[in-house]
Amino acid sequence: MLAKREVDVLIVGAGPVGLFAALSLVEQGVGVKIVDKHWRTHTHSYALALHPETLRLMDEWGLAQALIDNGHVVKKLGFYDGADHKADVDLAELKSAFPYVIVVPQSSLEWALESRLQQRGVEVLWNHEVTDFKLAGGRAVAEVTRYDKQSLGYPxxxxxxxxxxxxxxxxxxxxxxxxxxxxxxxxxxxxxLTFGDVQFFSVMEFSARGNLAPEPRVVIDEKSTNVLWPMRGELYRWTFQIDEPSQHNPTIERLTELARDRAPWFAPEAPSVVWSSIVRFEHRLAPRFAEPNAWLAGDAAHLTGPVGVQSMNIGIREAHDVARRITEILRGANSEELVASYNAERAREWGRLLGRDGEVTLQQGADDWMGRHRHEILTCLPGSGDELEQMLNQIGMTLA
Ligand SMILES: Cc1cc2nc3c(=O)[nH]c(=O)nc-3n(C[C@H](O)[C@H](O)[C@H](O)COP(=O)(O)OP(=O)(O)OC[C@H]3O[C@@H](n4cnc5c(N)ncnc54)[C@H](O)[C@@H]3O)c2cc1C
Known part of the structure; x- marks a missing residue:
């Protein structure tokens, strides 16, 4: 007979979405346990930008200002077809309490969330894997294995x-x-469900002198979608779409070759690659996100391309939403209604984002290039909901 621990909510996964779900529950007085099968996740940079709406949610728990102070503020996003500058999105014009995007490594965000959880008395159970669970009698019963380090071997x-x-x-x-x-x-x-082809991206962070790009620049051509992000100081990140993983070669020669081909305006001084990764992305979506007593949020339920950092940011919004719904249910609200509306709202949002339902239409006078690449542009914008629609409107598009 295994030992049992009881709690209101078990969160499986201490990435940005699980950590934010835990914090949002704890701040509303709900008891949580949060487990992760790995030993601390926040050692990598991965998703690097926080959308305006994410900052607003972080602000609810008093975390936004520290993230802004430690990040790089971005107020504009440029779209390019090779050398041609096609359009700008002016984030400062958004109707938002935080009309900008903050470039901050995913690792710093996770560290900030874990620290706040610790202040609220919740320790992440690292090295704890959920190996099985079942729903029975209105409860989730999860089997958990804790791992320890053991030194083995001689000599x-x-x-x-x-x-x-x-x-x-x-x-x-x-x-x-x-x-x-x-x-x-x-x-x-x-x-x-998956839609479209698998895509590969070669991600290279590099340092270089000179002011290479004060704002992020998205470069879209007939074969690829790419983005140059300023990070902080002399640190930048190029994300290049490539045909297959063998084309990933994290050297400055390869970076310069890809950039020369796709973004002729790119002219770095003394560049040097400091980190790289090859990432596989596809468009995929869970057909439902919840049932009574069980909820999904973040990459567990969806994935889109990396350029607009939508998977993580919308996942954080989902975490906030799930925490609100669970809190209401624990206080007596109707579970079935809250589960059904979560499923409906998630399906609607992701159906539009992944181009399954709804269509991006061009307003009169919009550039042909924008029309040809409207689906790519939709996933490259650092926003969701009303803010995404405002960004699209600025560049002559509407999401129907
Ligand atoms: C190499 C790489 C590069 C990336 N680059 C970008 C980028 O440029 N732009 C972008 O937008 N996004 C990028 N991403 C994606 C981004 O990191 C994710 O969207 C984001 O991490 C999703 O957060 P999440 O909390 O939903 O899931 P995750 O961060 O994946 O966290 C899930 C956690 O669950 C834990 N877990 C899994 N199974 C169990 C279990 N059974 N028991 C306990 N714990 C479990 C895992 O250990 C993990 O820590 C990248 C991802 C990778 C891997």
């Missing part, structure tokens, strides 16, 4: 992770914020 020592303890967490609600391979989603029997 050549090595360290392995070994299962040190197994126990159950019994919760009224379980939230699957467990990313791309989500076990929670799979246990619920939900398979993601």
């Amino acid at each position: 050549i020592a090595r360290t392995d992770w070994v299962a040190a303890e197994q126990f159950q967490i019994v919760a009224t609600h379980i939230v699957g914020a467990d990313g791309y391979h989500s076990r929670v989603r799979r246990q619920l029997g939900i398979d993601c």
